[in-house]
Amino acid sequence: MAAVDPSALTAIEAPAMHIPDGFVSGPVAGAGFALAGVAIAVAVRATNRSLGERAVPLMGVMAAFIFAVQMMNFPVAGGTSGHLLGGALAAILLGPWAAIIVMTSVVGLQALLFQDGGLAALGDNIFNMAIITAFVGYGVYWAFAQFAHIGPWVRLAGAFAAAWLSVQLAALATTFELVLSDTSPLSVALPAMMGVHALIGIGEGLITVAAVAFVLATRRDLLEAEVAVSEV
Amino acid sequence: MKSWRFYVGLVVVGLGIALGVAFLSPLASSDPDGLERVAEDEEFLDEARDAPYEVIPDYLFPGVENENVATVLAGIAGVLIVAVLTLVVAFVLRRTGREAQARPTSRPGGQT
Numbered sequence: 001m002a003a004v005d006p007s008a009l010t011a012i013e014a015p016a017m018h019i020p021d022g023f024v025s026g027p028v029a030g031a032g033f034a035l036a037g038v039a040i041a042v043a044v045r046a047t048n049r050s051l052g053e054r055a056v057p058l059m060g061v062m063a064a065f066i067f068a069v070q071m072m073n074f075p076v077a078g079g080t081s082g083h084l085l086g087g088a089l090a091a092i093l094l095g096p097w098a099a100i101i102v103m104t105s106v107v108g109l110q111a112l113l114f115q116d117g118g119l120a121a122l123g124d125n126i127f128n129m130a131i132i133t134a135f136v137g138y139g140v141y142w143a144f145a146q147f148a149h150i151g152p153w154v155r156l157a158g159a160f161a162a163a164w165l166s167v168q169l170a171a172l173a174t175t176f177e178l179v180l181s182d183t184s185p186l187s188v189a190l191p192a193m194m195g196v197h198a199l200i201g202i203g204e205g206l207i208t209v210a211a212v213a214f215v216l217a218t219r220r221d222l223l224e225a226e227v228a229v230s231e232v
Numbered sequence: 233m234k235s236w237r238f239y240v241g242l243v244v245v246g247l248g249i250a251l252g253v254a255f256l257s258p259l260a261s262s263d264p265d266g267l268e269r270v271a272e273d274e275e276f277l278d279e280a281r282d283a284p285y286e287v288i289p290d291y292l293f294p295g296v297e298n299e300n301v302a303t304v305l306a307g308i309a310g311v312l313i314v315a316v317l318t319l320v321v322a323f324v325l326r327r328t329g330r331e332a333q334a335r336p337t338s339r340p341g342g343q344t
Contacts (some may be wrong), residue, residue, distance in 0.1 A: 192274060
């Protein structure tokens with residue numbers, strides 16, 4: 001099977017789920033920009049109204065941390081690697097709207113400065129990695145947090161579940177973008193993408209749990225306060 | 233006064249952690265990632281097109297021979313740029329929100 005041009009292999013050394021240009025068709029790219037644009041507009045309105053004083057430095061620090069950890073590809077089975085997406089972590093610590101702003105600036109910068117993820121595919125990439133991960137991560141964690149009185153492990157279990165599921169749904173969205181673009185048939189892309197990202201999601205879960213545990217241990221007030229603030 | 237110091241401390245500690253991670257970035261796995269692996273196995277990787285321009289491609293700072301140094305420099309640049317960008321965006325969002333709230337007439341039905 002000589003279909004893969006070896007030069008293309010070295011040309012794209014891009015971390016995990018970032019879609020390069022050429023994988024998605026014009027309509028799919030356009031739909032990505034439209035969906036991402038709507039969500040960002042809502043996030044701007046929501047943060048306009050509810051952003052607490054301490055959220056500003058926290059958002060800057062969170063974006064820097066996620067950018068750095070995204071560079072740390074960790075090996076998963078079979079000569080494949082993955083890296084943190086971070087949307088669930090940001091949503092747990094900052095709420096979904098601030099997380100969307102944080103993740104959009106990370107993913108946007110990766111495309112514009114680091115050529116990680118295509119320019120035409122930027123809308124899709126923001127939709128997958130900034131918006132889906134923030135909503136899924138926040139929703140799942142919030143559901144677990146309702147049972148936080150049972151014990152401190154409930155929050156950590158919630159952080160793991162939130163992180164793992166956020167990767168699965170981001171991978172699912174990526175799969176459908178590839179399928180709708182006629183890049184890969186569903187029967188092939190779906191099991192391949194979900195299989196790999198079920199493993200990568202474990203890494204996402206472990207890093208997210210570690211970060212949430214760190215905040216719980218050192219600055220618990222940050223976590224409690226921000227979750228309360230964003231539950232408007 | 234006290235909160236000002238708290239915020240500076242938060243940014244310094246947080247950026248310190250992020251920069252620490254950036255220094256470790258040469259240790260990252262260079263295996264193909266999830267999507268790349270699927271694209272390779274299912275033979276659509278060659279459909280990827282190169283970027284129309286390059287600034288810091290592949291997380292390697294341009295013009296640096298040593299690949300580890302180039303990776304760390306790219307990480308430091310990215311951490312600082314994304315931190316400044318997000319701080320500015322968050323600051324502006326908060327400021328415009330407060331101004332709008334200070335003038336209730338400009339936000340019909342804003343506070344319910």
